């Protein structure tokens with residue numbers, strides 16, 4: 647029988663504060679932005695987004711800086727899928743995706759999963775470089791029959807299973 651597993655509700659002010667502190671302490675560039683964290687979650691998906699606000703005319707302009715999703719892997723709490731990693735073009739090259747990698751590891755650990763999984767396009771040189779640099783292992787390379795594109799599958803160990811003494 648499959649385990650019943652839902653992504654815990656992280657929509658708390660405390661959680662947003664922790665993630666924001668984590669991000670600004672890790673990335674000096676993000677520290678310079680007037681930014682806030684948005685967390686969206688349902689039973690299968692958790693989306694962490696970073697927005698910045700800027701004064702605009704009489705009001706305030708909100709724009710996305712970066713985001714990623716965690717998708718639960720059906721039927722198990724061992725694995726989580728990371729997807730939709732995105733850094734707004736105007737903020738690329740400032741180490742934000744690498745900061746997000748640390749945030750991903752931190753949250754995955756909080757959620758109690760053992761492994762993160764993701765796929766990338768073989769031609770996505772930047773993201774593939776970042777994954778290798780941040781400890782992900784490439785476990786498969788397959789060319790899609792549908793798109794003809796090379797797809798890479800990656801896995802990141804978050805925590806080792808503790809050996810039982812009994």
Ligand SMILES: CC(C)(COP(=O)(O)OP(=O)(O)OC[C@H]1O[C@@H](n2cnc3c(N)ncnc32)[C@H](O)[C@@H]1OP(=O)(O)O)[C@@H](O)C(=O)NCCC(=O)NCCS
Nearest residue numbers: 731732733738739740741742743744765766771772773775
């Ligand atoms: C891929 C993406 C998330 C990277 O975000 P980013 O914040 O600019 O990345 P970072 O600044 O943290 O790191 C970029 C790294 O790529 C390297 N890089 C940049 N261009 C490169 C190139 N042409 N070849 C090899 N490495 C390259 C940089 O040198 C840097 O690595 P380093 O710190 O070891 O020097 C961003 O470009 C993006 O959102 N792209 C569109 C969406 C996407 O592809 N998402 C991933 C889906 S799987």
